[in-house]
Amino acid sequence: MSIQLNVNGQDETIDSATDTPLLYVLRNDLRLNGAKFGCGLGQCGACTVIADDQPIFSCVTPIMMLEGRKIRTLESLGTEEHPGPLQQAFIDEQAAQCGYCIPGMMMRAQALLERNPKATEAEIRVALEPNLCRCGTHMRIIRAVLRAVDAMAGA
């Protein structure tokens, strides 16, 4: 059984069971490393991607629910050679320790900034509540998102 998915602007034909969570399709079939497996339960946010304009837990969202929706992953934000503003902000703030949670944080922040380009620190903290970081990089993550707010406003 195959399903059509639109990922980072590309149409993809996926030959997997329709109840397969999106995360495994992104990571294995499409070889996209951004979304991470953290809990498989929708509790930690490491797998966060954007569907249309909403952040979703890709680890608990079956691909059958995503046909016709535009899925975006970390890879849509830019490249190592040409990082996007949010990526550059995380680099500038050195906002990572082990870095495993960071792509999920970034995609949730990206969804916030698209919805609310002038997000305040308080709004950023509330928006990131579903995502866990174990290294204690929170202060830098908040600073990086605030830096991206400024960068995007100036752009």
Added chain:
Amino acid sequence: MDELREPRAITRRQLLAGTGAFIVSFSLLGMARGQETPPAAVMPAPAPASPSALPGDLNIDPMLDSWIAIDADNQVTVFTGKAELGQGVKTAILQCAAEELKIDPLTIKLITADTVLSPNEGYTAGSMSMSMSGTAVRNAAAQVRELLIAKAATQLKADPTTLTAQGGQIVGGPQSLTYGALVTGETLHVNAQPTSKLTPTADFTVMGTSLPRVDIPGIVTGAVTYVQDLRPDGMLHGRVVRPPSYTATLADADTASIEKMPGVVKVIRDGSYLAVIAQQEWQAIVAMRTLARSAKWKEQASLPDEAHLPEALKALAVEDGTVADSNTTPTGVVQTFDASYTRPYQMHGSIGPSCALGQLGSDGVTTIYTHTQGVYPDHAAIAQMLGVDQTKVHCIHMQGSGCYGHNQADDAAADAALMARAVPGKPVRVQFMREQEHAWEPYGPGMVTHFTGGVDANGKIAQWDYELWSNSHNSRPGPPGALLSARYLATPFPQDPQVFSITPTGSGDRNSDPLGYSLPQKHVIWHFIKDQPLRQSALRSLGAFFNLFSMESSVDEMARLAGVDPVDFRLTQAADPRGAEVIRRAASSFDWAGWTPVPGRGRGFAFARYENHASYLAIAVEIAVNTDTGTVRLVRANAAIDSGEIVNPNGIRNQTEGGILQSMSWTLYEAVTFDRTRITSIDWQTYPILRFGGVPDSIEVDIVPQPGQPFLGAGEAAQGPTSAAIANAIRDAIGVRLYDLPLTADKVKAALLSVPAVD
């Protein structure tokens, strides 16, 4: 397989030959060391051989070319046996090498922990990467530079003092020679010397700067960074089915019907060990769940009563040891303080469950990509488990989710080896599930402490009696019984019994000797717990976290007895000027002197020198208590750290901020729960940790410059002081001392209801 190294064991000689290298006979020596030295299995971590020895880990591998290689094309390769755990060690080691070799750090090729290619530096643990490996690399690089200058002087017939190293060349007036042209044959295959001509701090251009972490651009753009990102062609997906409890044995499982499920390649049943291997990841997960449902286990109630854990732990103590004894009796005590403190089992709680990739090659070598902290100890343990020679297991470190100590990285590596053996030639990626990581990781051990102290008429500490009840906080591999799955095989490897040992670095007793203060009397006893009712091992800072929670809470109470400000109380009794300096700086950064009490707010202070020989750290915190709910929020933290010579200030700051937040989470929220049979903390609902709602407004970290001093490491210094500072701030805010971790809202609320505020 383009992102993988050759699956077969390659030698360092081959690696360098492949890049047009000059290299030499050394590599054979490296092979012998790496692959035929069984003591790696039992070494907890390398230690300096003798006081007169070489700098850092040059002691365990004195040949310069074990650390630095330069090929004919001028490519510099640096080898470290330490691993990137998210602490930024790759970047800091590159800075050390680049500074002394006078080259751009980003031009250096860095090889990290690898049982074929890197020096055997044991575990990446104990905040020792910079003091051991950073020191070795820096000294080796300086000595290589001087060798190259001497060689250039001969070739150029010049006075060596007129030559300088810069940008990969030795330059003297109009003449120059590249490093690559100077390195021939066995030029670098020489023993390191005890002293090096190190670059003075004032001349640093690379060290001492906040060089951005080399791995962060890849992390934020989705580059292959973690073991989890490996997916060589033909890769299969492995999942284990763990027993429901530690002592469960497998009675029955329907493996035949599982083998017929879509995509399933293999079901492994070996004693009580169950695993599935499938073509697609989701197929492996579905098969794992189905197999788990079909499995019948014999379970027994073998866990202590969680409601009475402290009593259960104390009852398990089998042997007492003296950690410190002044052999004096307390004199002049006018007021005493007496308290018991408790800590539950607490988790590493990596955000990414453990993962490894294994492949059994046609030459009989099992290659394992792993995020373990110790590739050498692992390869020895795994080889023993498999019943093969150590040369048949090649472990290569690759980054994983942060581990903060001995999590299940080693167990995943062992499972990758077992599954790879079942499907020869095929790479298998093993990924643990969230509930498996939570329920089976070796926790930071539960502990109990008891303090009796007193102050004299001068307001000084006159009595210090301290007891702790604890396991050893180390059950890492070497022995194969340290690998989880090895214990459940049909021919099982039982776990080695815990060994009681009191060392300067400490384990359960880490930091329990109160060397930070000048005391007329002290007596410290460790009641050693040998049994391990819950699986437990090294969690960031070992016993230091809870010993310092207990000790620095007690110091705060003694300051109250003495009627002295807690910062002044510590300052006047600090044993070491460097300790006093961080105390002064943290207090100043917080504006301790300018504090005005506010209802519902409190401030707390704590200090320690980690391990009594590493970094000094003092911290002042402000907390807010919601008196209706009991919820405590850290509002701000101001820390000062002295970790010796600074390699990367931003790296030290990042590690310290992280340590403060993680310790805050342990202190306020975390306890592993269990019934008499099973662990019940199996996800983030049943084991809550810090979320953004609990993140403070600010954290400031002041770094004390120490030009020319040894590296002291920074990774674990904040864990202990942060916990006590928070407890002291709660005491300040509500007038009640809390003794039992975690300091949850329920406990704070109960304290608020039980005792009227007295301060």
